Amino acid sequence: MSQAVHEFTVEALDWKPYVKPVDVETATPEQLDALKITPSNKKISDYVLVLANEPETLKERTPLFNDIMYSEGGLSRGGREIGALAASFVNRCIYCASVHAARYIQLEKRPEVVDEIYGGGLDANLPEFEQALFNFGVDLTAHPDNVGAYQFYHLREIGLDDLQILDLIHAVAIFGWANRLMHTLGEPHRLD
Amino acid sequence: MTAPSTNDVIDTVLGLDRFPDLQALRDQRAKLKHLSQTSYQAALRPADPRNFSYALRAALAARMAALWKSQELSAHFRALLESEEEGPALASITNPGSAADTADPRLQAILAHVDLVTLSPKEATRANIEKLTTAGLDDRDIVTLAGLIAFVNYQVLVVAGLKMLRDN
Numbered sequence: 609m610s611q612a613v614h615e616f617t618v619e620a621l622d623w624k625p626y627v628k629p630v631d632v633e634t635a636t637p638e639q640l641d642a643l644k645i646t647p648s649n650k651k652i653s654d655y656v657l658v659l660a661n662e663p664e665t666l667k668e669r670t671p672l673f674n675d676i677m678y679s680e681g682g683l684s685r686g687g688r689e690i691g692a693l694a695a696s697f698v699n700r701c702i703y704c705a706s707v708h709a710a711r712y713i714q715l716e717k718r719p720e721v722v723d724e725i726y727g728g729g730l731d732a733n734l735p736e737f738e739q740a741l742f743n744f745g746v747d748l749t750a751h752p753d754n755v756g757a758y759q760f761y762h763l764r765e766i767g768l769d770d771l772q773i774l775d776l777i778h779a780v781a782i783f784g785w786a787n788r789l790m791h792t793l794g795e796p797h798r799l800d
Numbered sequence: 801m802t803a804p805s806t807n808d809v810i811d812t813v814l815g816l817d818r819f820p821d822l823q824a825l826r827d828q829r830a831k832l833k834h835l836s837q838t839s840y841q842a843a844l845r846p847a848d849p850r851n852f853s854y855a856l857r858a859a860l861a862a863r864m865a866a867l868w869k870s871q872e873l874s875a876h877f878r879a880l881l882e883s884e885e886e887g888p889a890l891a892s893i894t895n896p897g898s899a900a901d902t903a904d905p906r907l908q909a910i911l912a913h914v915d916l917v918t919l920s921p922k923e924a925t926r927a928n929i930e931k932l933t934t935a936g937l938d939d940r941d942i943v944t945l946a947g948l949i950a951f952v953n954y955q956v957l958v959v960a961g962l963k964m965l966r967d968n
Contacts, residue, residue: 626926626929626930626942627929627939627942627943628939658943659943659947661939661940661943661944662842662940662943662944662947664842664846664847664848665839665842665843665846665947665951667842668835668838668839668841668842669839669947671831671835672832672835672836672839675829675831675832675835676832679829679831679832682828682829698922699921699922700921700922701921701922748957748960748961749957752868752870752956752957752960753868753869753870753960755960755961755963755964756964756967756968757964757967757968759964760964760965760968761968770825770965771825771828771829773961773965774825774826774828774829774961774962774965775829776961777957777958777961777962777964777965778829778832778958778961780957780961781954781955781957781958781961782954784950784953784954784956784957785950785951785953785954786950787921788917788921788946788949788950788953789946789947789950791921791922791924792917792921792924792928792929792946793929793942793943793946795926
């Protein structure tokens, strides 16, 4: 039996659900239809199979997530990953953080940014651009009722235009969604 | 209050018809705007609501929006609840802190979970899922509830961020 992980780590992790994933063999046509949108060239994860218990929601959520994180133009993909990481650190979604830390490093080739976030947590001391993205992600996640002129000014100061700010808002918000599924419906384990 | 329509809920609650620049900005991300709205339908008004009635979904959503002091969204969801026949019976749920009002253990467990995962998702553990199971929720109910909570919190954050853009 592998060990559950309760501290942030950059290592790749497994995720074990608390509720039963859908069995592809006995899935309903609606569930199969919702699952079809996920990459068919690899094994469907337990996480997606858990979400397939609610196929109507999953069917909208998968393309929404992909569009928010991967659409053309606007904020860089790495910048969106900083938003994802900030949300995941506030919400302590250890699995989400591990996946998106790896993705950030893969995209930006700057492991030192991730190292600082893992070392400093919410108090991480980052280069100006990444700091502004990270702080906004923390503020919007922790205090959505208290985001205003101050946050807006800091995003403008690093040169973000309206579309880039909109992309950052969505990246943080979709992790407000993802963290609340991944962190509450299962837990990360060390890979066997 | 009108029944839910095909109008974009986020545009509506923020009154963006009076802010054409921000509407045009949102339309630069038309696909995700559309999918945010279809996700709203799937979370609040799914074809098969199963063990979570439309009224209960609206009441829980109004409560979550109120927990984050998102007045625009809590007003929207309260109006949605009022359009349902069972609306009046569930109206007290929309008020955070009302958990003690209900004697129904299933509803009590649902409200406790909604409050925890909305405000302090980091505190959630396996034990919280077990409490839902004990209260009679099945696996699909648990995923339904998690999906509703997750969606409404997403919407709260998007509305908060857009409001920042609208007002600055």
